[in-house]
Amino acid sequence: xxxxxxxxxxxxxxxxxxxxxxxxxxxxEFHIEQETEKNLRxxxxxxxxxxRALVEFGGLSQTREAHHDVYAxxxxxxxxxxTRYTLRTMRRTPVLAGAAILTLALGIGANTAIFSAVxxxxxxxxxxxxxxxLYMVWxxxxxxxxxxxxxxxxxxxxxxxQVAAFADxxxxxxxxxxxxxxxxxxxxxxxxxxxxxxxxxxxxARAALGRTFVDAExxxxxxxxxxxxxxxxxxxxxxxxNIIGRTIQLDGAPIQVVGVMPASFDYPNExxxxxxxxxxxxxxxxxxxxxxxxxxxxxxxxxxxxxxxAANAQLQAVVKRLQRDYPGTNRVMGAGITPLHEFLVGDxxxxxxxxxxxVALLLLIACANVGNLMLVKAADxxxxxxxxxxxxxxxxxxxxxxxxxSLVMSLVGGLAGIALGMxxxxxxxxMQPAGMLRVSHFNFDWVVFGYVLAITTVSGLLxxxxxxxxxxxxxxxxxxxxxxxxGSQSRRMRRWGERLVIGEVAxxxxxxxxxxxxxxxxxxxxxxxxxxxxxxxIAARLELPGTRYDTGDKANNFFSRLEEQLxxxxxxxxxxxTSDVPLTGGxxxxxxxxxxxxxxTYGSEVLHRRVTPEFFKAIRTPVLAGxxxxxxxxxxxASVVIINEALAKKHFKGQDxxxxxxxxxxxxxSSSTWSTIVGIVKDQHQSKLGIEPQIEVFEPLTQSPTGGxxxxxxxxxxxxxxxxxxxxxxxAMDRSLALSSxxxxxxxxxxxxxxxxxxxxxxxxxxxxxxALAVVGVYGVMAQMARRRVREMGIxxxxxxQANDVRWLxxxxxxxxxxIGLAIGTAGAFAATRTMQALLxxxxxKDPLTFVVVxxxxxxxxxxxxxxxxxxxxxxxxxxxxxxx
Amino acid sequence: xQPPSSDVLRGTLDLLxxxxxxxxxxHGWGIGQRIQQLSRGVLDxxxxxxxxxFQRLEQKGWIESEWRTTENNRRAKYYRLTTAGRRAVGAxxxxxxRYVEAVELxxxxx
Numbered sequence: 001x002x003x004x005x006x007x008x009x010x011x012x013x014x015x016x017x018x019x020x021x022x023x024x025x026x027x028x029e030f031h032i033e034q035e036t037e038k039n040l041r042x043x044x045x046x047x048x049x050x051x052r053a054l055v056e057f058g059g060l061s062q063t064r065e066a067h068h069d070v071y072a073x074x075x076x077x078x079x080x081x082x083t084r085y086t087l088r089t090m091r092r093t094p095v096l097a098g099a100a101i102l103t104l105a106l107g108i109g110a111n112t113a114i115f116s117a118v119x120x121x122x123x124x125x126x127x128x129x130x131x132x133x134l135y136m137v138w139x140x141x142x143x144x145x146x147x148x149x150x151x152x153x154x155x156x157x158x159x160x161x162q163v164a165a166f167a168d169x170x171x172x173x174x175x176x177x178x179x180x181x182x183x184x185x186x187x188x189x190x191x192x193x194x195x196x197x198x199x200x201x202x203x204x205a206r207a208a209l210g211r212t213f214v215d216a217e218x219x220x221x222x223x224x225x226x227x228x229x230x231x232x233x234x235x236x237x238x239x240x241x242n243i244i245g246r247t248i249q250l251d252g253a254p255i256q257v258v259g260v261m262p263a264s265f266d267y268p269n270e271x272x273x274x275x276x277x278x279x280x281x282x283x284x285x286x287x288x289x290x291x292x293x294x295x296x297x298x299x300x301x302x303x304x305x306x307x308x309x310a311a312n313a314q315l316q317a318v319v320k321r322l323q324r325d326y327p328g329t330n331r332v333m334g335a336g337i338t339p340l341h342e343f344l345v346g347d348x349x350x351x352x353x354x355x356x357x358x359v360a361l362l363l364l365i366a367c368a369n370v371g372n373l374m375l376v377k378a379a380d381x382x383x384x385x386x387x388x389x390x391x392x393x394x395x396x397x398x399x400x401x402x403x404x405x406s407l408v409m410s411l412v413g414g415l416a417g418i419a420l421g422m423x424x425x426x427x428x429x430x431m432q433p434a435g436m437l438r439v440s441h442f443n444f445d446w447v448v449f450g451y452v453l454a455i456t457t458v459s460g461l462l463x464x465x466x467x468x469x470x471x472x473x474x475x476x477x478x479x480x481x482x483x484x485x486x487g488s489q490s491r492r493m494r495r496w497g498e499r500l501v502i503g504e505v506a507x508x509x510x511x512x513x514x515x516x517x518x519x520x521x522x523x524x525x526x527x528x529x530x531x532x533x534x535x536x537x538i539a540a541r542l543e544l545p546g547t548r549y550d551t552g553d554k555a556n557n558f559f560s561r562l563e564e565q566l567x568x569x570x571x572x573x574x575x576x577x578t579s580d581v582p583l584t585g586g587x588x589x590x591x592x593x594x595x596x597x598x599x600x601t602y603g604s605e606v607l608h609r610r611v612t613p614e615f616f617k618a619i620r621t622p623v624l625a626g627x628x629x630x631x632x633x634x635x636x637x638a639s640v641v642i643i644n645e646a647l648a649k650k651h652f653k654g655q656d657x658x659x660x661x662x663x664x665x666x667x668x669x670s671s672s673t674w675s676t677i678v679g680i681v682k683d684q685h686q687s688k689l690g691i692e693p694q695i696e697v698f699e700p701l702t703q704s705p706t707g708g709x710x711x712x713x714x715x716x717x718x719x720x721x722x723x724x725x726x727x728x729x730x731x732a733m734d735r736s737l738a739l740s741s742x743x744x745x746x747x748x749x750x751x752x753x754x755x756x757x758x759x760x761x762x763x764x765x766x767x768x769x770x771x772a773l774a775v776v777g778v779y780g781v782m783a784q785m786a787r788r789r790v791r792e793m794g795i796x797x798x799x800x801x802q803a804n805d806v807r808w809l810x811x812x813x814x815x816x817x818x819x820i821g822l823a824i825g826t827a828g829a830f831a832a833t834r835t836m837q838a839l840l841x842x843x844x845x846k847d848p849l850t851f852v853v854v855x856x857x858x859x860x861x862x863x864x865x866x867x868x869x870x871x872x873x874x875x876x877x878x879x880x881x882x883x884x885x
Numbered sequence: 886x887q888p889p890s891s892d893v894l895r896g897t898l899d900l901l902x903x904x905x906x907x908x909x910x911x912h913g914w915g916i917g918q919r920i921q922q923l924s925r926g927v928l929d930x931x932x933x934x935x936x937x938x939f940q941r942l943e944q945k946g947w948i949e950s951e952w953r954t955t956e957n958n959r960r961a962k963y964y965r966l967t968t969a970g971r972r973a974v975g976a977x978x979x980x981x982x983r984y985v986e987a988v989e990l991x992x993x994x995x
Contacts, residue, residue, distance in 0.1 A: 023962070
């Protein structure tokens with residue numbers, strides 16, 4: 001209680017110093033009057049009485065001062081004073097302050113932007129109730145090299161029923177192509193996601209309007225239902241609240257809207273326009289394909305209180321049982337669980353952490369630069385500090401003042417940094433390649449604010465500590481003496497400067513090496529031959545609704561007529577179609593057996609693609625042996641396939657594959673189809689340039705019909721200009737069709753590198769800024785050193801040294817520091833870039849070229865940075881230099 | 886750092902003020918007068934030093950102040966012991982007595 005009263009008294013005094021002073025004055029006045037009255041009663045004259053009273057009281061101003069010392073909350077008051085003082089100096093030296101603040105703002109701004117992404121993607125929990133109970137359940141198959149893969153429906157249903165630790169298990173699939181919504185005018189392409197009936201309830205998501213699915217709707221109910229995403233409901237249906245219960249036309253079939261999700265719900269990704277339950281036929285469960293085909297993403301909600309290990313142990317027991325009960329499909333099929341959040345963050349974590357590391361280095365460089373500025377300032381104020389020390393100021397007081405200065409500086413820089421960071425955050429969201437960050441919107445929230453505050457404070461301390469310690473450790477008499485000679489250097493001051501140069505060079509080297517590695521890796525990627533000619537061709541994606549194109553013939557006819565009509569467009573050289581465009585991910589894969597192989601042997605994971613006869617010509621993939629498909633490869637003619645080079649090399653060592661027969665069953669029987677290999681084509685990179693081509697077979701569309709195809713149109717002119725003509729052609733053939741994408745092959749190729757380019761661009765940007773800051777920093781320190789040696793240089797010149805010798809003296813000193821910095825930086829870069837291994841293609845993290853060229857470039861830049869101060873020093877006029885006292 | 890002797894002095898003044906206030910709330914001048922009277926004029930506290938002492942004690946929470954009107958109808962700041970202050974008087978007095986005894990011992994033996 002008494003402590004509180006005491007504190008209240010201090011606070012009052014701090015907040016209203018005038019009231020306190022007035023009160024004290026009144027009290028003293030009262031005292032003196034009383035004393036005067038007493039003296040009057042003792043018989044003194046009025047003047048004498050008052051004089052004696054004043055003498056008796058002692059020094060009035062001393063009392064006031066003493067009173068003030070006791071009263072004012074001293075540290076607080078000093079803080080206010082120091083802050084005011086700092087702001088005043090900043091106003092007096094706007095260029096210096098501006099440079100420091102801008103430097104800090106760059107460092108802090110970059111950190112803010114990157115951290116806000118890390119926060120949203122990695123740190124923030126999933127937006128579902130009790131998100132820690134959610135796990136991704138995946139399958140693995142060592143024989144096929146599967147790890148963390150999608151699961152088979154029958155296995156998923158068994159887990160749901162038999163693993164007691166799973167409160168519930170749902171499954172969904174996002175890769176189900178597109179559908180055409182013919183409602184309210186123009187046909188639009190929408191992206192549906194399919195899930196089990198408990199898709200929403202396992203996540204704990206509720207509908208904003210209407211309802212979500214019920215578990216029973218996993219199975220066929222007789223009529224189709226859908227839940228709309230908020231954006232589809234808003235954009236396509238004008239936010240009509242009466243939509244619930246209405247029937248809309250999807251791919252020409254009626255489907256009833258039962259609910260609308262809130263805007264915040266975007267699982268599994270923000271592109272999903274509507275969700276549909278699968279409505280499986282219950283008889284599917286007995287069919288072997290339900291256990292053989294793997295295509296489900298499975299999410300389990302674990303019973304509260306059950307650990308990951310316990311849940312996994314129970315799952316393994318069920319997995320073992322399934323392996324025993326279904327050897328045909330499950331003999332080597334394993335399964336496991338990963339926390340859902342961790343699974344979804346997946347491979348975005350590493351790039352984000354690399355970026356976070358890069359901006360941390362950038363901030364350190366910025367701190368070193370500002371530290372140097374502060375040091376220079378402290379040196380200029382050397383005399384002031386010395387004088388204050390001599391007059392009795394405590395060293396601690398001086399340190400505190402210096403630290404306050406740097407903290408105020410960093411806070412102002414931090415504010416500017418936040419502004420820059422907010423802009424950067426928006427730029428980052430706009431620039432990020434689609435789907436790279438799982439979260440498409442991230443905001444500046446309290447976590448980010450806390451982080452910014454922390455790094456701001458830490459950087460303030462970092463760059464403030466050197467000048468603070470430096471100024472306080474000085475012996476006043478030395479400083480005053482040196483100060484008397486017009487501010488010369490102390491050895492300690494120079495050591496700090498040298499350390500800064502070394503540090504900055506080391507940091508800049510680490511940053512630049514990281515960026516250079518990524519650049520080299522990207523260049524390598526761009527040189528990879530995709531297996532086709534991306535120039536001069538455009539791809540248009542089309543999904544024929546199965547409701548109207550319900551037979552293979554109808555689909556085949558449509559595509560052959562479409563190709564025919566497109567060929568008649570002027571300038572078009574060739575037209576061919578494929579079920580999957582290279583570099584966008586492959587189609588489905590299967591096992592296979594070649595006729596004549598010993599019984600029981602089979603190959604795995606061969607990709608399948610359907611193509612039309614002119615596809616290889618249109619995309620310019622050379623046929624290496626045999627022939628391409630022709631119009632004579634009809635539905636009813638002999639079954640034929642074309643294989644890629646990888647398959648020929650891997651499984652037909654030394655034999656000619658042409659004419660051999662292949663089947664896509666693991667254990668062929670009398671019902672199996674055998675296809676004859678008629679050609680070998682050059683490998684296309686199916687999923688990414690950085691991933692080796694997989695073994696693949698091509699089937700003629702006629703013999704394996706599908707409604708989802710991409711038409712490749714090659715032209716002599718600009719392929720992009722063909723887009724409208726293709727749209728018109730499709731619309732003329734079927735009004736209700738819409739193209740789900742129209743992109744040139746070059747665009748597709750660029751998109752497949754978008755992530756790498758994004759990461760490289762950002763790192764290059766940070767490295768560039770870091771390098772520029774470091775060069776400025778090195779220049780600053782060297783210039784300062786040169787300036788301080790002008791007198792020395794003057795003497796040297798007067799004694800007969802040549803300008804060149806003097807220049808060399810300064811440059812040599814600079815190079816010595818740069819070399820030490822490079823050595824440290826190289827060691828650091830070796831250690832740091834190891835973590836980047838997974839992000840690099842075709843080069844090692846210890847890439848020799850990078851580790852030679854980047855340091856060489858740095859030496860060159862550092863030479864420039866030291867040359868200017870050196871030539872300044874060499875121009876010192878001996879007479880003026882010696883007189884400059 | 887203050888010379889140690891002034892610390893002792895200051896501690897004494899604080900004790901004297903506290904002791905004086907055990908009788909009744911008083912204003913600053915009154916306290917000074919009372920100390921002089923009670924010590925029969927031996928202790929003449931430097932009047933100027935009284936006021937910083939008041940602030941110190943107030944911050945320790947041992948005394949409280951309040952503006953009141955005197956018998957002569959003048960406004961004056963009155964100081965009064967708090968409960969914590971009342972406790973402190975005992976402790977301070979005991980410590981002072983120990984000090985005096987110690988000094989006395991030394992004086993007797995030499």
